Amino acid sequence: MLYQLIINGLFLSATYALLAMAFNLIWSTTKIFDMGFGALYAITAFVIYALTMQLGLPFWLAVAAAIPVSGLVGCICYYLVYLPLIRKGSSEFVLIASSLGILVLTQNIIQLAIGSEAKFIRGPLLFNYSWAAGNTVITGLQLLAILLSLACLSITVLFLPNFDT
Amino acid sequence: MLGILTIAAVTVGCGQGSTQTGREEQPKVNEIKIGTILPLTGFAAEHGKDEQQGVDFAIERINARAKETGIKLVAVHEDSAGLPKNAVSAMQKLVQVDKVPVVLIGFSSPTLAAAPVADATKTLLVNAGAVSPRLAGAAQYLFNSIVLQDYEIGILMDYAFKELGIKTIAVIGQNNDLGLGLKDAVVREFHDRLGGKVVATEMYEVGATDFRNQLSKIKQHNPDAIYLASAGKDTALIMKQARELKINSQFLGYHAIEMPPDLMQLAGTAANGAIYTTGHGEIKADFVSEFERRFGEKPVFTHASYYDATNFVFQAIQRVITKGQPVTGENLRQAMLEIREFEGVAGKVRFRENGTVEGPVAIKRVKDGPKGEFETIRTIEP
Numbered sequence: 001m002l003y004q005l006i007i008n009g010l011f012l013s014a015t016y017a018l019l020a021m022a023f024n025l026i027w028s029t030t031k032i033f034d035m036g037f038g039a040l041y042a043i044t045a046f047v048i049y050a051l052t053m054q055l056g057l058p059f060w061l062a063v064a065a066a067i068p069v070s071g072l073v074g075c076i077c078y079y080l081v082y083l084p085l086i087r088k089g090s091s092e093f094v095l096i097a098s099s100l101g102i103l104v105l106t107q108n109i110i111q112l113a114i115g116s117e118a119k120f121i122r123g124p125l126l127f128n129y130s131w132a133a134g135n136t137v138i139t140g141l142q143l144l145a146i147l148l149s150l151a152c153l154s155i156t157v158l159f160l161p162n163f164d165t
Numbered sequence: 166m167l168g169i170l171t172i173a174a175v176t177v178g179c180g181q182g183s184t185q186t187g188r189e190e191q192p193k194v195n196e197i198k199i200g201t202i203l204p205l206t207g208f209a210a211e212h213g214k215d216e217q218q219g220v221d222f223a224i225e226r227i228n229a230r231a232k233e234t235g236i237k238l239v240a241v242h243e244d245s246a247g248l249p250k251n252a253v254s255a256m257q258k259l260v261q262v263d264k265v266p267v268v269l270i271g272f273s274s275p276t277l278a279a280a281p282v283a284d285a286t287k288t289l290l291v292n293a294g295a296v297s298p299r300l301a302g303a304a305q306y307l308f309n310s311i312v313l314q315d316y317e318i319g320i321l322m323d324y325a326f327k328e329l330g331i332k333t334i335a336v337i338g339q340n341n342d343l344g345l346g347l348k349d350a351v352v353r354e355f356h357d358r359l360g361g362k363v364v365a366t367e368m369y370e371v372g373a374t375d376f377r378n379q380l381s382k383i384k385q386h387n388p389d390a391i392y393l394a395s396a397g398k399d400t401a402l403i404m405k406q407a408r409e410l411k412i413n414s415q416f417l418g419y420h421a422i423e424m425p426p427d428l429m430q431l432a433g434t435a436a437n438g439a440i441y442t443t444g445h446g447e448i449k450a451d452f453v454s455e456f457e458r459r460f461g462e463k464p465v466f467t468h469a470s471y472y473d474a475t476n477f478v479f480q481a482i483q484r485v486i487t488k489g490q491p492v493t494g495e496n497l498r499q500a501m502l503e504i505r506e507f508e509g510v511a512g513k514v515r516f517r518e519n520g521t522v523e524g525p526v527a528i529k530r531v532k533d534g535p536k537g538e539f540e541t542i543r544t545i546e547p
Binding site for chain 2: 001004005008011012111115116117118119120122128130132135137139
C-alpha cells in the first residue's frame with residue numbers, strides 16, 4: 001500500500017518537477033514570472049494530439065515535432081510581448097500582467113481550434129502495460145514519466161553552469 | 166463572448182422576421198426565447214456539448230414545423246462551466262436581459278444554485294441531466310424531467326445485491342452535490358436497506374485527473390463492486406486507472422457511463438462490462454437514425470434527455486398560447502402540471518406534484534465502449 005502511494009506520488013511529481021525546473025530556468029535568468037508558462041505546457045500536449053489523432057503521425061514522431069514547436073511558441077511570446085515591454089522599461093508587474101494575457105489568449109485559441117472537452121491520445125502499447133510486484137502496480141506510462149523526468153533534470157543540472165547568484 | 170454573439174444574431178434574426186411579414190400574408194409566427202445554462206466549458210464540458218446538441222437538434226426540428234404550429238423557438242445558450250456561481254449569474258442575465266420564461270439547465274450543483282433564483286423570478290427551470298437526489302422538491306419552479314438517482318440507485322442496488330451476488334461495494338465520486346448525493350443514496354439503499362457492506366467511500370475534488378490514490382485505498386478493501394459517483398471524463402479515467410491498478414471489481418454507475426465513442430476511448434476496454442442505469446427506457450429507433458444522419462454518430466442518453474425536455478417545454482408553450490395566455494414562467498409551470506404525462510424519445514414520463522418524474526428505468530451494460538455499443542439488460546416500468 002505504502003509502495004503504491006509512493007509510486008503514484010512519484011508519477012504525479014515527475015511532471016511537476018520538470019515544470020518547476022523549466023519555470024526556474026526562466027525566472028532565475030530573466031526574472032519574468034511567466035504565467036503563460038502553463039499555456040505552453042498545454043500547447044505542447046495539444047500539438048501532439050493534433051499530430052497523432054488528427055493527422056495520424058506515429059507517436060514518437062509527434063513528440064519530437066512538438067518540442068521545437070513549443071520552443072517556437074515561447075520565442076514568439078518573447079519577441080512579440082515581453083521584449084517590446086522590456087525595451088520600454090516596464091516594471092515586473094506589467095510583465096506579469098502581460099503573461100496572464102498570454103495564458104488567456106492561448107486557452108481560447110486551443111478552445112477554438114480543438115474544443116473544450118477532454119481529448120484522448122493513443123500512445124504506444126507500452127504505456128498501458130503494467131508490472132505488478134505483490135499488491136503494487138506500475139504502468140509503462142508511469143515508469144517512463146519517472147525515468148524521463150529524472151533524466152531531463154539530471155542533464156539540465158549537468159549542463160547548467162554555476163552562477164554566483 | 167459566445168453569449169454576446171448569440172444575442173447579436175438573435176436581434177438581427179428578429180429584425181429580419183418583422184420585415185418579411187410586411188411583404189406577404191404570412192401566418193403570425195410567435196418567436197419564443199428559451200434560455201439554457203449548460204456546462205459548455207470546464208470539467209463537465211463533455212456532457213455540456215451533448216446537452217447543447219440535444220437542445221439544438223430539438224429546436225431545429227421544431228422550427229422546421231413553425232409554419233403549422235405558429236411557434237418558433239430561439240435558444241440563448243449560457244455557459245455554467247459546471248459551477249454554481251456561474252449558473253446564478255447566467256440565470257439572472259437570462260431573466261433580466263433576455264426575459265426568457267423558461268431555462269433548461271444541467272448538472273446538480275449549478276441547478277441547486279439557480280433554483281432559488283427561478284422561484285424568486287417565477288421562471289420555469291427544467292433540469293434534464295442532473296440526478297442528485299437533493300434536487301427533489303428543491304424549488305417550486307424546478308422541474309426535473311429526468312428520474313433522480315434515489316429511485317435508480319434503489320433499482321441498481323437490488324439488481325446487484327440479489328442477482329449479481331455483490332455483497333461489498335465501494336463508492337468513488339466527486340466532492341459536490343452530485344457525488345455526495347449519490348454516495349448517500351448508495352449507503353442508504355445498499356447498507357441500510359439491503360444489508361450489504363459499503364467498505365470505502367472516496368471523494369475527489371472536481372477537475373482532478375488522477376484517481377490512483379483513491380483507487381489504491383479502495384483496492385485495499387477488495388470490494389465486489391465500485392460505484393462511480395462521477396461525471397464526464399472522470400468516469401472514463403477512473404475505470405481506466407482502476408484496471409491499470411489491477412482492480413477487478415464490477416463497475417456500477419448511472420447514465421454518465423454512457424458517453425459518445427471518443428470519450429469511451431479514454432477508458433478503452435476498461436469500460437466493457439460496466440453496468441449502469443438510465444432514467445428512461447430504450448431510445449426510439451427513428452430518433453437514433455435521424456440523429457445519426459444529422460450528426461454522424463449515435464446519440465447517447467444525454468442527447469435524448471435534452472431533446473425530450475425541449476419538446477416537453479414546447480408542448481407547454483403550445484398549450485399556453487392556445488389558451489391565449491401570455492408565455493410566462495408561471496403559466497408554463499401550470500401547463501406542464503396540467504399536461505402531466507409526456508411521451509419522449511427516451512420513454513414516457515409522468516410528473517409528480519413536486520416537479521420530479523416517474524418513468525421507466527433501464528439497466529444497461531457496456532458491451533464495447535470504443536465502438537459505442539451498449540446493451541439493455543432489463544427495463545423496469547414505474
